[in-house]
Amino acid sequence: NAGVTQTPKFHILKTGQSMTLQCAQDMNHGYMSWYRQDPGMGLRLIYYSAAAGTTDKEVPNGYNVSRLNTEDFPLRLVSAAPSQTSVYLCASRRFDSTEAFFGQGTRLTVV
Amino acid sequence: QKEVEQNSGPLSVPEGAIASLNCTYSDRGSQSFFWYRQYSGKSPELIMFIYSNGDKEDGRFTAQLNKASQYVSLLIRDSQPSDSATYLCAALEGGKLIFGQGTELSVKP
Numbered sequence: 001n002a003g004v005t006q007t008p009k010f011h012i013l014k015t016g017q018s019m020t021l022q023c024a025q026d027m028n029h030g031y032m033s034w035y036r037q038d039p040g041m042g043l044r045l046i047y048y049s050a051a052a053g054t055t056d057k058e059v060p061n062g063y064n065v066s067r068l069n070t071e072d073f074p075l076r077l078v079s080a081a082p083s084q085t086s087v088y089l090c091a092s093r094r095f096d097s098t099e100a101f102f103g104q105g106t107r108l109t110v111v
Numbered sequence: 112q113k114e115v116e117q118n119s120g121p122l123s124v125p126e127g128a129i130a131s132l133n134c135t136y137s138d139r140g141s142q143s144f145f146w147y148r149q150y151s152g153k154s155p156e157l158i159m160f161i162y163s164n165g166d167k168e169d170g171r172f173t174a175q176l177n178k179a180s181q182y183v184s185l186l187i188r189d190s191q192p193s194d195s196a197t198y199l200c201a202a203l204e205g206g207k208l209i210f211g212q213g214t215e216l217s218v219k220p
Contacts, residue, residue, distance in 0.1 A: 031206060040119050042199060042212035043155070050206055058207075089154060091208070098143050100208050102154035 002026050006090050006103035013080045013110045021075045021106045023090030030095045032073040034065065036086040037105075043089060049073060080110045115202050117211035125219050130187040132214050134200030137181070143203040144176060144183045149213070150196045158198075159185070190218045 007022045025032065030051050035043040045058040049067040057063075062084060064076040073092075077084055087107050091100040114137045124130045136144070143162050147155035161167045161174040161183070173186040183202075187194055195218050200211040 033208065035210070040212060042117070043201075043210040045207060045209060048207050056207075093208075098145065098160055098203060099157050102156075104154055 004090055004092055004101050004103035006088075006106050008106060009104065010107045011109070013077070013108060015080060015082060015110060017080050019077050019080060019108075021077075021088055021090075021108070023073045023075065023103060024071050025073075025090075025092040025101070026071065027092065027094070027101065028070060029092035029101075030070070031100075032067065032090065032092045033100070034063075034073070034075045035089045035091065036084075037089055038086050046088075047075065077108075082110045084108065085110045115200055115209050115211040117198075117200050117214050119212050119214060121215040121217055123217045123219060124190050126190060126192060128190050128218075130190045130194065130216055130218070132185040132187075132198050132200075132216065134183040134185075134211055135181055136183065136200075136202045138202065138204050139178075139181065141202040141204050144174075145201040145203070145208070146172075146174060146183075146185045147199040147201060147210075148196045149199060155199055187216075190216075192218045192220050194218050 004025045033048045034046040047065045048056045090103040093100040116135045145160045146158045149155040159174045161176045167174045171188045175184045197213040199213045
């Protein structure tokens with residue numbers, strides 16, 4: 001049972017480059033979210049999706065998502081900036097459950 | 112986005128003591144609250160959730176909720192070195208899970 005799978009685990013990106021962080025879940029969960037985690041800042045919600053075809057942006061600019069199906073929720077950095085250096089965590093949960101399951105995270109460095 | 116606030120710590124307690132972790136939230140509409148534990152370099156994992164005012168116990172862990180004061184806490188009895196981790200408080204707001212900054216707990220042998 002794979003759960004929530006994120007790829008890549010680590011990546012270094014140059015300022016201005018674009019990149020897509022992948023997130024996939026095999027639990028048929030409706031809700032999916034992207035968070036970034038910085039030291040001392042906890043988890044900050046970036047994007048949220050309640051179902052395929054719907055997304056809700058929580059932070060301004062710099063990121064895009066798509067939810068074309070239930071399983072996949074990729075996060076795209078349009079033009080990377082050093083301020084986007086962080087650990088990115090993807091999570092999913094069922095509609096009738098409050099427990100969120102997290103992927104192992106992507107550690108992204110923008111230089 | 113409404114806020115969830117925690118003291119970032121670090122909180123240091125001796126082995127066998129009670130560790131007390133606190134959290135406040137700003138959205139009075141929040142109904143469900145969660146405590147996640149995160150070991151260094153790992154992803155968060157759910158420890159407990161609480162919906163109703165009062166206490167909820169699960170083994171060495173007790174979650175407490177006071178909706179009037181918008182306050183949630185987690186007590187860890189008989190703390191062990193293996194409890195050393197960051198503890199994240201979260202509130203469910205309109206389907207979204209909103210986290211606090213996390214409190215780093217260190218249990219000294």
